[in-house]
Amino acid sequence: MAKPAAESGEERLIARYFRPLALHPAALGLIDDAAVLTPPDGCDLVLTVDAIVGGVHFFADDPPGAIARKALRVNLSDLAAKGAKPSGFLLALALPDGVAASWLKAFAKGLGADAEAYGCPLLGGDTVKTPGPIMVSITALGSLPQGSMVKRTGAKPGDRVVVTGSIGDAALGLKLRRAGKAAGRWKLDAKMRDYLADRYLLPQPRNAMAEPLRKYASAAMDVSDGLAGDLDKLCRASGVSAEIDVAHIPLSQAARTALMAEPALIETIVTGGDDYEIVCAIPASNVAAFRMASAVAGVAVTEIGRISEREGGVRFVGADGRLLSLKNRSYSHF
């Protein structure tokens, strides 16, 4: 008589590394074809997908936990910018031959830690083999009261342009990662170097801002491909333009130090990607309340310019009153 059929390698992999993360009842313990979610009454669901690829969005030797967390956080950042509360996520993971058990263990541990920290449980997934590099594709779901999603399209002339946190750190961190010697030229101390490297490695999505954005913003998006290019997108979607005071763009101490040493870095700061901050348009009459709500949420926000109707795209105006000329305004894969 036949023995009970053994689980396949794929089932064992899922059971060992990912089932412990599937604590939400909608995940059905990852033993079914699909997850099943009962949407909250009166809510819209916000859906976003972002994929990261080894050698493109992260380095193959990045810590596996950081890769997992980055993959989740870039999606959480989209939910934050739209004003949505995370509901959960689905994971498609492509693995080359020979990925070590220790890699998978650390990947799952990082993923689980963030799923818990951000209240965004694993709902389902697919694990496949690839002859290429590791690829992590995550689809995240969020919810918000019906009709309240903060879109890219609502910016109006006169609105103030506001950003969270600081801009350019991740792009500088990536430059350092590629050519560590720059740290000397930029006069960075070890702490500043580590800070910039970490800002590239591990985005800090602004999920605490979801409610303030829903209440006070007329438009918002997350800054993933560079402030200049992303603000261009927001302006195009809203049919407006914007004027930005370069001197007001919030910089970390590390970025400020590097910029002092090498003024041409302003282009990297303004057009480099991976900030995962939020840029939004706030009607002038809402700015004070938005500032207050952001302070309560524990997130620094800075007014950097204003939306205008005249044509001409987004203009970055330097302290000397001259327009900044930018070669590549945005990170683009194609």
Next chain:
Amino acid sequence: MAKPAAESGEERLIARYFRPLALHPAALGLIDDAAVLTPPDGCDLVLTVDAIVGGVHFFADDPPGAIARKALRVNLSDLAAKGAKPSGFLLALALPDGVAASWLKAFAKGLGADAEAYGCPLLGGDTVKTPGPIMVSITALGSLPQGSMVKRTGAKPGDRVVVTGSIGDAALGLKLRRAGKAAGRWKLDAKMRDYLADRYLLPQPRNAMAEPLRKYASAAMDVSDGLAGDLDKLCRASGVSAEIDVAHIPLSQAARTALMAEPALIETIVTGGDDYEIVCAIPASNVAAFRMASAVAGVAVTEIGRISEREGGVRFVGADGRLLSLKNRSYSHF
């Protein structure tokens, strides 16, 4: 004065190939960070993700439209097996350098045709570059009345095991694709060869079965990794076993012809993947009604065995009463 900023290559790619598919209002024309979906009242959402990779799940020289359709259909098949009506999907597409515009055009055309045919619109996506092969990861959403999802866990002793369509065609089609000479040995005519090749290239998900399954099945899943292994999974999830009459497994004329010529192919038929049929457990008292509803839905269904409680996994019993011995019961990536 600055010119209006040009769209990036990535934006142009999305606008040219994928925006025409984003007809559903939830997609917001693909110009926002996220899609926003108002779930129907009283419904659960069913969520599934499946990724396909060039050189693993399809051949690099498969027609791009067929690759797109396969990527969507393997997800539609999961929704069908769960009894859900498609709501829409999100696409993560990783492209190597040098993918031609004609490839993308044909890919988008195939995707759009199936999105329309199955009522499953594109809601959002992400397009990234990869140094590896093309990878298409799709997350599909479906809806059904609250609490009505057909799970893997509900099979009960005495239930009949039923499958849709025919089993093994795609696995034979893949064998032919890898070694076309087998067609002669298997005594297949050109029509049979084409039929099997097409069953591998383009799954036929059984979405017409969603309602009959919801009404009459105690458990169901789609057959993607081979009948033996997938039925093993269903039985493990339900805490039961099953006995299958090998002679009752429905075969196409092409598969029957090949099997007559080479009886050892029974292993390929029973354990090969990519059927995208549905295997389900139907309480004996529901079988007649389920047959009727399936006929109305235009899908052939065949009773192939029954669920039992005694231990021993799934047993495949040949016409001679002897148990089939299977080396690898399931396709597994790991």
